[in-house]
Amino acid sequence: MAAKNQYGLGKGLGALLGGEDLSELRKPVGYINKEVVSTEGKPQDTSDVLRIPIDLIEPNPYQPRMTFASEAMQELADSIRTFGLIQPITVRRKGDKYQIISGERRYRASIMAGMDMIPAYIRDASEQGMLEMAIVENIQRENLDPIEVAMSYQRLMDECSLTQEQMADRVGKKRASVANQLRLLKLPAKVQHDLKVGLVSVGHAKVLLGVEDAGTQEMLCDMIVKNGLSVRQLEEKIKAMGKKKDPAQEDGAQELPEMYYRLLENVGKYFGENISLKRTRDGKGTMTIKFESDAQMEQFLKALDAR
Numbered sequence: 001m002a003a004k005n006q007y008g009l010g011k012g013l014g015a016l017l018g019g020e021d022l023s024e025l026r027k028p029v030g031y032i033n034k035e036v037v038s039t040e041g042k043p044q045d046t047s048d049v050l051r052i053p054i055d056l057i058e059p060n061p062y063q064p065r066m067t068f069a070s071e072a073m074q075e076l077a078d079s080i081r082t083f084g085l086i087q088p089i090t091v092r093r094k095g096d097k098y099q100i101i102s103g104e105r106r107y108r109a110s111i112m113a114g115m116d117m118i119p120a121y122i123r124d125a126s127e128q129g130m131l132e133m134a135i136v137e138n139i140q141r142e143n144l145d146p147i148e149v150a151m152s153y154q155r156l157m158d159e160c161s162l163t164q165e166q167m168a169d170r171v172g173k174k175r176a177s178v179a180n181q182l183r184l185l186k187l188p189a190k191v192q193h194d195l196k197v198g199l200v201s202v203g204h205a206k207v208l209l210g211v212e213d214a215g216t217q218e219m220l221c222d223m224i225v226k227n228g229l230s231v232r233q234l235e236e237k238i239k240a241m242g243k244k245k246d247p248a249q250e251d252g253a254q255e256l257p258e259m260y261y262r263l264l265e266n267v268g269k270y271f272g273e274n275i276s277l278k279r280t281r282d283g284k285g286t287m288t289i290k291f292e293s294d295a296q297m298e299q300f301l302k303a304l305d306a307r
Helices: 002-006 011-017 070-083 104-112 128-139 146-160 164-171 175-186 189-196 202-209 214-227 231-241 247-252 258-271 294-305
Strands: 050-053 089-094 097-102 117-122 275-279 285-289
Touching (some): 128 146, 128 164, 164 175, 175 258, 189 214, 202 231, 258 275
Parallel strands (some): 089 117
């Protein structure tokens, strides 16, 4: 019990970090591609990230989500102010404006953060085949960082209406590999930023994914950056703190069976990222779903009844 208190969240980690300011290493992510100054002229490559003046962007009137939690929005705005917008939004041209296809929450938080330009993909909704080819080509580039790869996978699924299995076929990867890559987008913005700019490795990120608490993930990330911890040292640090990793990630355990990825994908259509699953080697486990309203649950139940 004493050991647990010694390495508990907060005071113990704070003492280990020594209160060092890491802001010089963590500068906002920038996008060096073209900037959009108007909607006139030659169409631009839909595989590029373009910086668009925020006053040229307008919300999608068909956005299904009508309410956004104020506390979560403020947290996202604070993150964007510190690290920049790591995951660009997607828009389409509409007259002299750009209308949001996906990313309205990030757009609103960017306004709260005081941004005057916002990174975005510009999509011609009538040219899905060309868009798909552009994204696949983008994924196959060798100089993409892990977060860019994960974002490309997610974009291909969202904008081309593909399942994980179909998307894995498009890019020539195993579905389990794709699923693990997508999990990187569940990490806090601070960790995603450090992974994107090379301060931590994919190996570090996989270990951090086995830690449930986002605050603990961030503080462990600070320790990696400050002390240059190897993946093995990080694993030992977590064990010493009494923080257990996901059983599926311990001691080189095998990936989840295929049916669990299908389950997460199907249920995730209705609950987004608010679903988690844990499974031990003997097949026992738990699945947790967080829902935002009765209407969301009613939509899920209707889908079940229709099967």
